[in-house]
Amino acid sequence: xxxxxxxxxxxxxxxxxxxxxxxxxxxxxxxxxxxxxxxxxxxxxxxxxxxxxxxxxxxxxxxxxxxxxxxxxxxxxxxxxxxxxxxxxxxxxxxxxxxxxxxxxxxxxxxxxxxxxxxxxxxxxxxxxxxxxxxxxxxxxxxxxxxxxxxxxxxxxxxxxxxxxxxxxxxxxxxxxxxxxxxxxxxxxxxxxxxxxxxxxxxxxxxxxxxxxxxxxxxxxxxxxxxxxxxxxxxxxxxxxxxxxxxxxxxxxxxxxxxxxxxxxxxxxxxxxxxxxxxxxxxxxxxxxxxxxxxxxxxxxxxxxxxxxxxxxxxxxxxxxxxxxxxxxxxxxxxxxxxxxxxxxxxxxxxxxxxxxxxxxxxxxxxxxxxxxxxxxxxxxxxxxxxxxxxxxxxxxxxxxxxxxxxxxxxxxxxxxxxxxxxxxxxxxxxxxxxxxxxxxxxxxxxxxxxxxxxxxxxxxxxxxxxxxxxxxxxxxxxxxxxxxxxxxxxxxxxxxxxxxxxxxxxxxxxxxxx
Numbered sequence: 377x378x379x380x381x382x383x384x385x386x387x388x389x390x391x392x393x394x395x396x397x398x399x400x401x402x403x404x405x406x407x408x409x410x411x412x413x414x415x416x417x418x419x420x421x422x423x424x425x426x427x428x429x430x431x432x433x434x435x436x437x438x439x440x441x442x443x444x445x446x447x448x449x450x451x452x453x454x455x456x457x458x459x460x461x462x463x464x465x466x467x468x469x470x471x472x473x474x475x476x477x478x479x480x481x482x483x484x485x486x487x488x489x490x491x492x493x494x495x496x497x498x499x500x501x502x503x504x505x506x507x508x509x510x511x512x513x514x515x516x517x518x519x520x521x522x523x524x525x526x527x528x529x530x531x532x533x534x535x536x537x538x539x540x541x542x543x544x545x546x547x548x549x550x551x552x553x554x555x556x557x558x559x560x561x562x563x564x565x566x567x568x569x570x571x572x573x574x575x576x577x578x579x580x581x582x583x584x585x586x587x588x589x590x591x592x593x594x595x596x597x598x599x600x601x602x603x604x605x606x607x608x609x610x611x612x613x614x615x616x617x618x619x620x621x622x623x624x625x626x627x628x629x630x631x632x633x634x635x636x637x638x639x640x641x642x643x644x645x646x647x648x649x650x651x652x653x654x655x656x657x658x659x660x661x662x663x664x665x666x667x668x669x670x671x672x673x674x675x676x677x678x679x680x681x682x683x684x685x686x687x688x689x690x691x692x693x694x695x696x697x698x699x700x701x702x703x704x705x706x707x708x709x710x711x712x713x714x715x716x717x718x719x720x721x722x723x724x725x726x727x728x729x730x731x732x733x734x735x736x737x738x739x740x741x742x743x744x745x746x747x748x749x750x751x752x753x754x755x756x757x758x759x760x761x762x763x764x765x766x767x768x769x770x771x772x773x774x775x776x777x778x779x780x781x782x783x784x785x786x787x788x789x790x791x792x793x794x795x796x797x798x799x800x801x802x803x804x805x806x807x808x809x810x811x812x813x814x815x816x817x818x819x820x821x822x823x824x825x826x827x828x829x830x831x832x833x834x835x836x837x838x839x840x841x842x843x844x845x846x847x848x849x850x851x852x853x854x855x856x857x858x859x860x861x862x863x864x865x866x867x868x869x870x871x872x873x874x875x876x877x878x879x880x881x882x883x884x885x886x887x888x889x890x891x
Contacts, residue, residue, distance in 0.1 A: 395793045408665045410555040413448050414658040415441055418456035418608070418630030419495065419650040421463040421764075422779070423483045424693050427771050427800035430680050432652040435692050438487045438685035439586035440676065444657065450549040453488065455610025457495025457565065460509055462763040464775070465699050466501070467782035476505040478828030479695045481512045486688050489515040492543045493563035494522055495608040497765070503573040510846055511536040518545045518563035518606065521583035525575040543587040546600070554756070555660060559754070560591050561602035562624070564617070565608045566631055579615070581620050588621050602662060604628070604668060611636065612646065616814040618643035625669050626654070633724070633766055635675055643669055650766050652678045695696040703778055705879050708773040715774040715887040723780055728759040728815060730808045735762065736815025740880070742886030743787045744817050747868075752789065754818035755827050755843035755881075756800070758853045760811020777883050786846040787876035796863025801827045803854050812853035817843075839865055845879060 383626035408432065416717060417437065425433035429475050439574060445451040460466070460477030477498075484492075492515060498506060503526075517533070520543030524533040532540035547559040564584045577583040584605075591600055606629035607614060614629050618640035633650035646655045659672040703710045716719075721735040722728070728736055740755035741761070764780045778784075792800075804814030820828040827834045834840070849867070851858040859867050870876035875885040 379663060401872060402492050406554040409661065410450070410549065410551045410557050411448065411659065411661045412450035412549055413444050413445065413452070414604075414628065414638050414656075414660060415453040416456060416628045416646060416648055416656040416658060417453065417454070417652055418628075418648055419633050420455065420460040420480075420652050421459070421461070421766070422651055423463075423465070423479055424696050425680070426651060426776070428713060428773055429680055429715055430771070431677070431680060433653055433682075433684065433692070434487060434652065435643045435684035435686075435689035436678050437593040438651055438688040439683045440655070440657075440678075442685055443488065450551065452490035452547060454490055454606055454628055455492040455563075456606055456628050457493050458497045458525070458630055458643065459484070459492070461497045461500040462782070464779045464782045465695060467763075467851070468699065468702050470698055474505070476501040477509050477510065479691075481509050482695075483688060483691050484693055484832045485512075487685075490547065491516050491518060491561055491606065493517065493606050493608055493630075494519045494541075494565040496566050498568040499569045499571045499574050503571075506533075509760045510534075510541070516563060517541045519542060519565045520544070520563055520566065520587040521577040521580040522565045523567070523575045523577075525573050530575045543583070544591060544603075545606075547555055555664065557602070557664070560603045561606045562587055562591070562603050563606045566610060578870045581616055584617055585620055588624070592682065601664065607718070611638075611647070614645045615640045618645065626658075626660075626671055628658075637673055637675070644673070646673055648675065653761050656677060674870050703775065706778075706784070706881055707774045707884060710773065710778070711772040711839055714774055715772040715776075715890065716770065717768065717772065720767040721763055721772070723764040723766050723768055724879075725762075729810055729813045730759075735768065737817060739781070739883055739886070740817030740843070742883040743845070743876070743879065745886055746787050746843065747789055747870060751841060752843050753814065753840045755787075756804070756814050756816055756819075756848065757845045758804075758811055758848055759813040759815055759855065761845055761847060761879075762815070772887065773784055774880075774884050777880050777887070781880050781883070783847070783879050784880055786870055787843050787882055788840060788846050788849055788870070789876070789878050790844050790864060791839050791841045791866040792847060792861075793836070793863040793865065794834050794838045795841060796842055796857075796861060797829075797842065798827055798834055798836065799863070800854060800857055800886055801807035801834075803856075807853075843876070 386506050423434045441453050459480050465479050466475050523530050531717050534540045545561040550556045564580045608630040614627050624643050629647045632647050635649045636647050637647050646656050654675050654677050655675045657676050661670045722733040723735050725732045743755040744752040763782050807813050875882040
């Protein structure tokens with residue numbers, strides 16, 4: 377019995393030594409000053425490095441975050457919106473359904489994100505898929521102005537565990553000398569993506585003001601020392617938010633894809649580059665006695681010089697294996713550099729759905745040359761087919777073209793009457809700002825608004841041969857454009873040996889021919 381009793385004591389001591397215990401401090405130890413770290417990402421669509429591994433990569437970000445947290449346990453990581461969509465991987469089918477951001481949630485769970493806010497692209501994937509991603513995530517979501525419209529009711533989006541997506545998130549921290557701090561994150565989302573299941577508040581700035589004021593009217597048990605913005609807004613809206621709530625010292629924002637650090641009144645606004653080309657590392661020091669907050673922001677490039685965190689890299693590699701298998705059904709070497717543009721190619725949604733872009737010109741020119749018989753008068757593709765919502769600069773790989781056109785599809789050669797062609801062009805122009813806006817090759821608009829083809833007026837009595845994405849000929853974006861239309865004279869479907877058999881192959885072949 378004595379031996380058993382001695383063994384029990386030894387085990388108790390050993391086990392008690394494994395517990396994480398806060399340091400014992402006295403009031404005199406607390407200097408009232410605390411330093412903490414915020415790591416900011418925004419608009420990240422791809423989990424793996426891009427441009428053949430040159431920049432980006434969530435495993436590299438995870439390595440940086442772990443390194444910083446080792447030095448300062450009060451380290452938190454945030455995503456300022458747009459991460460579930462668009463992505464090439466998200467569009468493919470796996471185990472019977474489209475991935476639609478599942479890969480990103482798995483990676484972000486492993487990385488230990490502290491909080492996220494909705495971006496406008498989160499709603500692209502639809503109500504059912506968004507609910508699945510919410511339920512799969514182990515980090516809190518926040519937005520003050522967006523709610524779930526369901527069965528005639530308007531309520532908070534809610535995870536299956538019952539946690540609602542509220543307008544603010546609470547962070548509590550404590551340093552080694554006992555200084556404690558309460559921080560609230562105030563989140564709002566741009567109201568630019570109307571969906572039947574999404575309800576936007578009448579005025580997002582007013583919603584943010586209401587949430588800010590409510591944070592300071594709560595009971596004595598919780599009163600934040602600091603309120604900080606985590607937003608997904610246009611920079612002009614972030615500035616307006618700063619003007620309306622001048623007490624807000626700091627906004628971590630998204631939506632723009634290029635880094636910026638600016639000041640509006642007393643408020644600092646920060647945004648990193650899209651796809652984790654860079655991240656912001658913010659070092660914040662708060663003096664509880666003077667109520668002063670000092671912010672030191674460092675823009676950290678994410679490139680091949682940075683190691684990858686093994687756990688996250690394993691997840692990324694597994695998803696990449698699935699993606700590579702799909703891509704290699706079309707091209708042999710996804711990471712081959714095929715083009716180096718002198719000017720970045722504009723793949724942003726706002727441009728391709730409203731104006732002719734250099735990327736749209738390349739895609740449609742490639743379509744026109746994608747048949748063995750190259751007797752094509754012009755080419756058209758709906759701007760909504762271009763899904764990258766980013767600029768392409770530097771080395772462009774075959775993989776990048778798949779990111780631009782993730783849904784693929786054939787290019788079809790359609791002979792149509794000039795009268796129908798004018799209808800199609802007019803309709804595309806009228807749909808500026810939507811995915812039905814048309815990117816064009818060899819079409820021009822005259823000063824009086826009439827249409828030209830190869831700088832000659834389109835004749836209503838002449839037949840023209842136009843390369844179209846097969847999506848357009850299905851009547852989805854242009855309801856009257858189907859093979860049954862009387863203006864359609866003939867439709868040619870490509871054979872598998874022609875680049876036109878996959879629009880992405882057509883673009884890749886064309887770009888390689890320019891070298």
